[in-house]
Amino acid sequence: MGDNEKQEFGSVIQQLVKEQLSRRNEQDNSFAFLEKSTLQLLIAYLVSDEKSHVEQIENSKLEEKWMKQLDDLLEESREQLEEVVDLLKRYSG
DSSP, rough: HHHHHHHHHHHHHHHHHHHHHHOOOOOOOOHHHHOOOHHHHHHHHHHHHHHHHHHHHHHHHHHHHHHHHHHHHHHHHHHHHHHHHHHHHHHOO
């Protein structure tokens, strides 16, 4: 299932759930039976959506780690450059 199909399926499911929740009342004891293929598709969507949330969290943690490493590297480079500038000032003056 491509990304576009996943998004389309997700929006259809979201719309159906919203409609069901808006129509539901306390005296309504009805429920729906889903055929095998629809149920499998729904489960696949729910699992893939959960997986994408986990991947997003992992990606943001990885991104934070890389940003910290980059900040540390830049700080170390800045300190080394300041040392070089100080050395050049001592030898030139």
